[in-house]
Amino acid sequence: MEKIKILVVDDESRMRKLVGDFLSKKGYEVIEAADGQEAVDKFFEIKDIALIILDVMMPKMDGWQVLREIREYSKVPIIMLTARGEERDELQGFELGVDEYISKPFSPKILVARVDAILRRSNALGEAKRYEIDGIVLDETAHSVTVDGAPIDLSFKEFELLMYFMENAGIALSREKILNSVWDYDYFGDARTIDTHVKKLRAKMGEKGDLIKTIWGMGYKFEA
Numbered sequence: 001m002e003k004i005k006i007l008v009v010d011d012e013s014r015m016r017k018l019v020g021d022f023l024s025k026k027g028y029e030v031i032e033a034a035d036g037q038e039a040v041d042k043f044f045e046i047k048d049i050a051l052i053i054l055d056v057m058m059p060k061m062d063g064w065q066v067l068r069e070i071r072e073y074s075k076v077p078i079i080m081l082t083a084r085g086e087e088r089d090e091l092q093g094f095e096l097g098v099d100e101y102i103s104k105p106f107s108p109k110i111l112v113a114r115v116d117a118i119l120r121r122s123n124a125l126g127e128a129k130r131y132e133i134d135g136i137v138l139d140e141t142a143h144s145v146t147v148d149g150a151p152i153d154l155s156f157k158e159f160e161l162l163m164y165f166m167e168n169a170g171i172a173l174s175r176e177k178i179l180n181s182v183w184d185y186d187y188f189g190d191a192r193t194i195d196t197h198v199k200k201l202r203a204k205m206g207e208k209g210d211l212i213k214t215i216w217g218m219g220y221k222f223e224a
Contacts, residue, residue, distance in 0.1 A: 003027060003028060003029035004027075004028050004029065004050045004051075004119060005028070005029045005030075005031055005046065005048060005049045005050055006023055006028045006029070006030055006031070006049070006050060006051050006052070006053065006115065007031045007032075007033060007039060007042060007043060007046075007049045007051070007052045007053070008020055008023070008030055008031070008032050008033070008053045009032075009033045009035075009036070009038075009039040009052065009053065009054045009055055009058070009063070009066065010034075010053075010055040010058070010081065011034055011035055011055065011057075011058045011059055012055075013034070015055070015081075016032045016034070018108055019053060019108060019111065020032060022108040022109065022111070022112050023112060023115065026112055026115075026116070028115070031046065031049065035058050035059050035060040035061065036058050036059075036060055036061025036062055036063065036065060036066040037060045037061045038060075039052070039054065039061075039066050040061065040066055040069050040070065043070060043074075043076075044073075049076060050076070050077075050119060051076065051077045051078070051079070051115060051118060051119060052070070052076060052077070052078045052079070053078075053079045053081060053111070053115070054066060054067065054078055054079065054080050054081065055080075055081045055082070056080060056081065056082040056083075057082070057083065063080060063081075063082075064092070064096065067080070067093075067096050067097065067098065068096060071096065071097045075097075075143070075155065075156055076156075077099045077100075077118045077119070077156045078097070078098055078099055078100075079098075079099065079100040079101075079102060079111070079114060079115070079118070080093050080098045080100070080101050080102070081102055081103075081104060081106070082101070082102075082103055082104065083103070083104045091192070091196060094157075094193070094196050094197065095196075095200075097155045097156075098157075099118060099155070099156045099157045100114050100118065100157075100183075102114065118156075121160055129163070129167075131163065131166040131167070133166055133169055133211075133222075133224045134208070134211060134224035135147060135148040135149075135208065136162075136166070136205070136208055136211070138159075138162060138163055138166055140163065143159060145159065145162065147205055147206060147208050148208070152204050152205065153204070154201070154204060155200075157182070157197060158197055158200060158201045158204070160182050161178070161182055161194075161197050161198070161201055162201055162205075164178065164181055164182050165212060165220070165222035166222060168222065169222045169223070169224060170221070170222070170223060170224075171221065172215055172218060172219065172220075172221045173219045173220055173221060174218050174219040175191045175194050175218070175219045175220075176219075177219070178194050178219060178220070179193070179194060194219075194220075198212060198220060211223060211224055
């Protein structure tokens, strides 16, 4: 079986080796890039990269610019690494289409767990599902969503969030439960992360965004 390819982008060779060693031990094929321009070149050259681990501060082209260029053509899952833990950086990343956001220093084991979880849910590792509720059709195999027959363009994390809502239609979900299930228990985020994604998801769903109900003081419920 062909190994799943992961692109690790960081200008520090020590960091690339550290992350790469842990991923290789889990059976992934690691491709390295030392700056943003090399990352973009390798991504489009190799084509079947399943996930990108991307540092923010790099020479030639920083992580934000790499993210923008890749997002114009691909929804490949992207984990951003940064030495800055400021909330505005995290929100900027989510607005641009980051799937996960991990601040340095971090545990390589936690990072690998995040990689495993993302690939499992992106169908690189696991069985696909299909849901159809009130004109909304979500197909995990095709990674597509249509609303009343019209396709909508969701980021990887928005797709995961909608799938979780549809899996649990009619059930009140706390923000903590959503974080634990969609971002996993070891994600050190807070309610603003969920609220940002729900806001964007509702906007993309148009009138059907109203199916995601806010439960004040608790969380959300998908109610057809």
